[in-house]
Amino acid sequence: MRVRSKRMPVVFALSAISGLALYAPAHCAPANDQLLSKVSMWPAIMLRQQRDHRVGLQVEPFGTDKSVHVYTSLSDFQAPYSFSLGWFVIVQGRNGEACLDEFGERIPMPGGKPERSEFSRAELLEVKGFDNVGAGNLKEALGHFEAAVKHFPQNAKMRNNLGACLAAGGQLGQAQKELDQAIKLKPDYALAYANRAWLFLALEQPKLALPDLEKALAMQGDLKPAVLGAVRTYLYFGNTEQACVLGERAFIKWPDDVQSCLLAGDAYLAAGDLRTARTRYQKALVFGPNNPRVLLKLASIAERLGDLDDAIRRARSAAEISPDNAEAHLALGKYLEMNRNPRAAEIQYNRALEVNPSAAVRQAVYGPLLRVLIKTSKADEADKLSKRWLNEHPQSAECRYNRAWVTSQLPGPENKTEAIDEYRKALALNPDLVQAHYNLGILLANQGKNSEAARELRSFIEKSPNDPDSQSARDMLAKLGH
Numbered sequence: 001m002r003v004r005s006k007r008m009p010v011v012f013a014l015s016a017i018s019g020l021a022l023y024a025p026a027h028c029a030p031a032n033d034q035l036l037s038k039v040s041m042w043p044a045i046m047l048r049q050q051r052d053h054r055v056g057l058q059v060e061p062f063g064t065d066k067s068v069h070v071y072t073s074l075s076d077f078q079a080p081y082s083f084s085l086g087w088f089v090i091v092q093g094r095n096g097e098a099c100l101d102e103f104g105e106r107i108p109m110p111g112g113k114p115e116r117s118e119f120s121r122a123e124l125l126e127v128k129g130f131d132n133v134g135a136g137n138l139k140e141a142l143g144h145f146e147a148a149v150k151h152f153p154q155n156a157k158m159r160n161n162l163g164a165c166l167a168a169g170g171q172l173g174q175a176q177k178e179l180d181q182a183i184k185l186k187p188d189y190a191l192a193y194a195n196r197a198w199l200f201l202a203l204e205q206p207k208l209a210l211p212d213l214e215k216a217l218a219m220q221g222d223l224k225p226a227v228l229g230a231v232r233t234y235l236y237f238g239n240t241e242q243a244c245v246l247g248e249r250a251f252i253k254w255p256d257d258v259q260s261c262l263l264a265g266d267a268y269l270a271a272g273d274l275r276t277a278r279t280r281y282q283k284a285l286v287f288g289p290n291n292p293r294v295l296l297k298l299a300s301i302a303e304r305l306g307d308l309d310d311a312i313r314r315a316r317s318a319a320e321i322s323p324d325n326a327e328a329h330l331a332l333g334k335y336l337e338m339n340r341n342p343r344a345a346e347i348q349y350n351r352a353l354e355v356n357p358s359a360a361v362r363q364a365v366y367g368p369l370l371r372v373l374i375k376t377s378k379a380d381e382a383d384k385l386s387k388r389w390l391n392e393h394p395q396s397a398e399c400r401y402n403r404a405w406v407t408s409q410l411p412g413p414e415n416k417t418e419a420i421d422e423y424r425k426a427l428a429l430n431p432d433l434v435q436a437h438y439n440l441g442i443l444l445a446n447q448g449k450n451s452e453a454a455r456e457l458r459s460f461i462e463k464s465p466n467d468p469d470s471q472s473a474r475d476m477l478a479k480l481g482h
Helices: 018-022 030-041 043-051 121-134 138-151 156-168 172-185 190-202 206-219 224-236 240-253 258-270 274-287 292-304 308-321 326-338 342-354 359-375 379-392 397-409 413-429 434-446 450-463 470-480
Strands: 055-062 065-073 082-093 096-100
Touching (some): 030 043, 030 055, 030 096, 055 082, 065 121, 082 121, 121 156, 138 156, 156 172, 156 190, 190 206, 190 224, 206 224, 224 240, 240 258, 258 274, 274 292, 292 308, 308 326, 342 359, 359 397, 379 397, 397 434, 413 434, 434 450, 434 470, 450 470
Antiparallel strands (some): 082 096
């Protein structure tokens, strides 16, 4: 069953994030261009960029010197946490130019050995961790980053990389401690601020992300992870206009980045421009063909544009590519149910519950699963499931709503009485469950409690005048003589 509730957008002014007001893709000064070009052509850097298109180069100061910060971002993740390889300069030596990092070292080629036997053990672990991130081996990367921090605990880069890796693995509390320490050790570390901002966004605490985004963008106005974090924050607060402007700028500047394509699509989707959103998601699919998030975004667009077959196809692909992705099974179940295939939908909903989903996804599954159980004449199973779910979550308004709906479908006056009681408890916990007013009004009318029924139906019409059931509510009021 579908619970309708409204979330009022909170709009903040552009000046609320000074960095956003300053941001605009800009051309580097000639000296910066030359430094950037030389670093990007250095074999150890160039090969890493060729192997991992997510590797980015950013001209920024390190101490008193201009340097090129080489980093990579998990652009295909929900949050694009970022990892530093180092800050590089070009120096002139006896044998020509050399590209050195902040320790004055030549970074070895991927999988290669350092030129000097005195090469720092901590730095070598850090390089191995960075290369494992590029290869998608986050578990191995985490081990290298942890060891690097043990060797060199006072290094901000190593703390940042460990924090980003922990955050990518869902260890958000420990990740924040590492990022806090990275920022303490290097207060001008823009990437660490961006990482911490994304961590706060993952925790659904965008107000805490704002100061970090301000600082990151004030230091580096075109730092990709920070710009994308700003787009996500605008979306969270409902400022779709600014999200579209900034999201499109990011898409133009970084058209081959999955995250910039996704966020631009999200911004257009929030603005109601489904077709432009679809083009951005399709571009994301080019660079992330096996990314279930992208597939599910396109499935959602297809469903909203009326192409249910395409929605099912894309959701099925997402579920096959990522069989432990509960959201993919939930989406596929939803589209199968819409396609009048409740038994197939039931299989997907149950699969979503089997793969250890998040609490939010788990709760989102129960309503649809109860609905298809009723549709497929499995009322006893629906009864047991709704009762168990309510016992586990007695303070959940949605669980009480679902229990009320199930019992209203069961025979016998005692079940109708329980349904009325549960609807009232659901409304007491969450007055915004407007559909409960309608359902409750119908039940009360069927019991001959006309005055109470009329009160609930009027509440429903008042709170949701454009709801498809509003006309039915008005018709029922007329029959009741109210």
